[in-house]
Amino acid sequence: MKSARRLFAGRYDSLNEIREFIAEAAQEAGLDSQGVYAIKLAVDEACCNIIDHAYGGENRGDIDCQVDVRSDGLLVTLIDQGKPFDPNKVPSPQIGKPLKEVKPRGVGLYLIKKMVDKMEYRTSAGQGNVMRLFKHKR
Amino acid sequence: MKSARRLFAGRYDSLNEIREFIAEAAQEAGLDSQGVYAIKLAVDEACCNIIDHAYGGENRGDIDCQVDVRSDGLLVTLIDQGKPFDPNKVPSPQIGKPLKEVKPRGVGLYLIKKMVDKMEYRTSAGQGNVMRLFKHKR
Amino acid sequence: MEIKHSQFKRCDLVRISGRLDSATAPTLEERLEEITEAGRYRLVLDLSEVDFISSKGWWVLINTQKKCKRFNRGEVLLVNVQPQIRESLNLVGMGKYFRIYDDVASAVGSF
């Protein structure tokens, strides 16, 4: 079972490389094209949140990205050294508002949860903030 | 050097078959795609004239079509048993008229002459009307 | 020959495929007459998939163009005329009766 780990600079320019890194592992894990897109989108949104919220901007820290190809799917682990948060305290976005009232924020975390089969987040003094995303093979 | 001869019913439905018969020989004669299109168009217009003018309508007689693949191009011979005419007495179409004044006829023979390198027409009591069209290979 | 017709807000799109010769020209003529008789004179004819047009085919297009341009009520625009077809059209001086576009969207967007 293959694992790989790479460190990416915490900036938007890295997102494409990160998605390619993820896509390759996802294919190896046997995900279909919908599955590959889903995990790419989830990881993109998660990394974007790390840059925007954990680090509070571009170029303030790295994103440590690990992929584990399992027999039943792909596990992605993202680690940052920025500000921690509590995903359970983030309110769900209000879906179905009239266009005029839509505010351009607040769907990232919701999308992540919808795109993967399992999302875990924990933070520890030694390790930093760790988000684990698992996408099942179909 | 390949030759082939086929008899087609003098009706519009035959035109597509005739063009295919010509195209095959034209390719064999080494004409490029422009040349193939040109000889197809010339033969189509000539056969259409045979139906419309020599026979005065569809299903009144056959079109005898012969192809001769030569080393320098393709020779097509079309024979009909209808009313003869004198191509030299057909006036050239007036090109460049304003749209309003354009009458929908009179370019067929002109197109034929422009599309091929040589056009000959003769008529004899025994043989019928014979049109020979030659398209040079480039 | 196949003919597909879509009616848009300000024009009609007719996508033609196959060959346009003495055998098929009457069918096209009928379809175009249906459109102009409904009072619609702004037509985009997509010829990308047309691989042969004889003079009988051109006459249908030219008669339609005359009808559409009358009283300045419209125009026939052609899209994607294959080079050999365009050449034969120009040879008999009929190219200048049509504006030719490279893509359907620009032609539709011009009305």
Next chain:
Amino acid sequence: MEIKHSQFKRCDLVRISGRLDSATAPTLEERLEEITEAGRYRLVLDLSEVDFISSKGWWVLINTQKKCKRFNRGEVLLVNVQPQIRESLNLVGMGKYFRIYDDVASAVGSF
């Protein structure tokens, strides 16, 4: 990401290709602002060649849609949104903010 813009009589066509993420969204935003600031609010966005859109990309489209629909002065129409992208859009309830067409000509023709 590549962006091509054509201005038609009654609408503007913007063909986008590549990925629309946090890195490229600002570039698209700028181009669309140029168009709306010129007073043109009827936009057709051809997304056939777009293979990835993250929420940052959607926000650009949604903000543009808001701006265009204001005072009933226009609308953003999308063309050919790839199924996976469409799915993610529907998932967050944003699909309903856009009319999606299958081909550019129909979208342009609807204005």
